[in-house]
Amino acid sequence: MAVQSIDHLVWFRNDLRVHDNQALVAACKNAAMDGGSVAGVFIVAKGQWQQHHLSRGRMQLTHEALRCLSISLKALHVPLIVLVVDIFKQVPEKLQGLANQLAAQHIYFNHEYGVDEAHRDEAVRQLLPSQNMHGYHGSVLLKPGTVRTLQGQIYKVFTPFRNRVLDTLDYQDMLPLPKPKARAPQSFSAAIEQVLEQNSLELFQVTPVDISNWASNEATALSSLSDFVSERVDAYRDTRDFPAIEGTSKLSAAMNVGLLSPRQCLQAATQGMPPPFDGISDGIRTWIGELIWREFYLHVVWGFPKICKGLAFKEDTENVPWRHNSEEFERWKNGTTGFPMVDAAMNQLNATGWMHNRLRMLTATFLSKHLLIDWRWGERYFMSQLIDGHFASNNGGWQWAASTGTDAAPYFRFLSPTRQSQRFDAQGVFIKHWIPALADVPSKVLHKPGHQQLLDAGYPEPMVDLAEARERCLAAFRG
Numbered sequence: 001m002a003v004q005s006i007d008h009l010v011w012f013r014n015d016l017r018v019h020d021n022q023a024l025v026a027a028c029k030n031a032a033m034d035g036g037s038v039a040g041v042f043i044v045a046k047g048q049w050q051q052h053h054l055s056r057g058r059m060q061l062t063h064e065a066l067r068c069l070s071i072s073l074k075a076l077h078v079p080l081i082v083l084v085v086d087i088f089k090q091v092p093e094k095l096q097g098l099a100n101q102l103a104a105q106h107i108y109f110n111h112e113y114g115v116d117e118a119h120r121d122e123a124v125r126q127l128l129p130s131q132n133m134h135g136y137h138g139s140v141l142l143k144p145g146t147v148r149t150l151q152g153q154i155y156k157v158f159t160p161f162r163n164r165v166l167d168t169l170d171y172q173d174m175l176p177l178p179k180p181k182a183r184a185p186q187s188f189s190a191a192i193e194q195v196l197e198q199n200s201l202e203l204f205q206v207t208p209v210d211i212s213n214w215a216s217n218e219a220t221a222l223s224s225l226s227d228f229v230s231e232r233v234d235a236y237r238d239t240r241d242f243p244a245i246e247g248t249s250k251l252s253a254a255m256n257v258g259l260l261s262p263r264q265c266l267q268a269a270t271q272g273m274p275p276p277f278d279g280i281s282d283g284i285r286t287w288i289g290e291l292i293w294r295e296f297y298l299h300v301v302w303g304f305p306k307i308c309k310g311l312a313f314k315e316d317t318e319n320v321p322w323r324h325n326s327e328e329f330e331r332w333k334n335g336t337t338g339f340p341m342v343d344a345a346m347n348q349l350n351a352t353g354w355m356h357n358r359l360r361m362l363t364a365t366f367l368s369k370h371l372l373i374d375w376r377w378g379e380r381y382f383m384s385q386l387i388d389g390h391f392a393s394n395n396g397g398w399q400w401a402a403s404t405g406t407d408a409a410p411y412f413r414f415l416s417p418t419r420q421s422q423r424f425d426a427q428g429v430f431i432k433h434w435i436p437a438l439a440d441v442p443s444k445v446l447h448k449p450g451h452q453q454l455l456d457a458g459y460p461e462p463m464v465d466l467a468e469a470r471e472r473c474l475a476a477f478r479g
């Protein structure tokens with residue numbers, strides 16, 4: 001007999017996977033118990049994403065990941081419905097309409113922690129009081145709010161947070177869930193078939209961008225994770241800071257659209273070893289530390305929602321007279337600052353939608369400290385370019401660099417563009433790759449902004465004197 005209702009609805013967000021997806025697993029389990037049906041729903045909100053400055057690459061990646069998810073779900077006999085709104089405010093009504101059409105009783109989802117997302121979810125709860133909402137925490141290792149200091153406070157400093165996470169993690173917390181078993185094929189009533197037809201993936205249109213260098217489905221993301229763990233993670237501690245070396249995992253984009261969960265990453269890296277992971281290599285330990293940075297910033301967003309409203313974490317830094325100089329900002333954006341390491345990094349970002357972590361720290365410090373330009377301008381620009389744009393990590397990274405955030409670099413600490421390039425790109429391999437005009441310039445000259453040989457190659461004069469810029473910044477912070 002044709003199925004007349006879909007009782008269990010899985011609302012996919014940044015968790016576009018069938019493996020280790022708590023919301024999907026719970027829906028399938030409950031449906032198996034009560035004999036009901038399951039469907040997935042994804043809500044496209046391009047206007048809202050634009051307000052959040054999501055890059056075209058990130059949208060394209062979401063689109064492709066969703067396309068692959070719909071195929072994986074089809075194999076489980078779970079149809080995927082796509083709804084389109086402009087902004088989050090329209091979500092509750094749209095979802096209510098769907099829940100009514102399907103007679104859905106249960107909605108399952110993995111939490112998102114931003115303020116707009118939390119308001120959206122609360123509004124859905126208000127408008128759909130008779131539906132049972134089932135929330136899970138699939139994009140973190142531990143539920144935000146559960147990792148606290150001995151005084152019951154949310155951590156503001158990373159190292160004790162990391163130690164607490166490692167102490168708290170239970171072996172069970174780390175076991176990724178298998179993908180649910182395929183459900184029996186079913187035929188739906190004409191009314192439900194119509195809903196499925198009218199709300200297909202074709203409604204989600206994106207401007208095509210080349211994302212071929214990035215894992216855009218679960219299978220490739222899992223195999224990239226496995227390659228990294230078998231070939232590169234042991235050397236990670238020694239190689240991760242050198243942008244010319246493929247020393248990091250490049251899994252951030254896959255993690256942020258949810259092709260991979262942090263549990264899957266942790267499990268792959270530790271190969272099933274229980275916490276606190278005694279006996280693992282320094283490389284693995286360091287990499288786990290980075291996964292916990294991501295966790296830290298998500299917990300910070302949950303605990304201190306004001307940072308979602310463009311506010312500095314450290315209130316007193318709102319008094320810093322940030323500059324709003326568009327001309328200088330353009331030079332930073334376009335990679336024409338006259339500092340080769342900064343410019344090469346910006347070229348990498350603009351061309352690929354990704355930038356090496358050491359260079360994110362360097363370029364962010366250069367903009368916010370040396371140029372004293374409002375860190376929020378840089379935060380927004382990064383978000384608009386990055387394929388792995390992730391509010392918590394991006395805001396956390398920017399506020400760290402600008403000395404306005406949790407566990408931030410002290411205001412008197414600067415990353416020097418010349419010393420950083422000497423240390424991390426001594427031979428200039430990275431710089432020469434991203435600034436081809438400097439290919440024939442001797443390597444040691446690359447670390448001397450303003451050198452005649454750089455100018456002769458058509459490369460610009462440095463836009464600031466580093467010592468003066470430092471003094472200006474120190475004075476601005478001292479007030």
Ligand SMILES: Cc1cc2nc3c(=O)[nH]c(=O)nc-3n(C[C@H](O)[C@H](O)[C@H](O)COP(=O)(O)OP(=O)(O)OC[C@H]3O[C@@H](n4cnc5c(N)ncnc54)[C@H](O)[C@@H]3O)c2cc1C
Nearest residue numbers: 248249250251252290291294357360389390393394397398
């Ligand atoms: C100014 C600035 C902006 C940033 N913006 C983003 C962003 O929008 N999205 C984003 O995912 N990361 C951001 N980061 C963090 C970091 O640079 C990237 O996660 C990392 O470069 C991704 O490369 P990877 O996957 O090879 O990392 P790996 O070195 O392989 O690390 C493994 C994973 O750990 C996480 N991670 C690593 N470093 C950090 C960190 N410092 N903070 C939070 N998580 C981390 C990422 O999920 C990463 O995929 C930013 C850092 C700074 C300083």
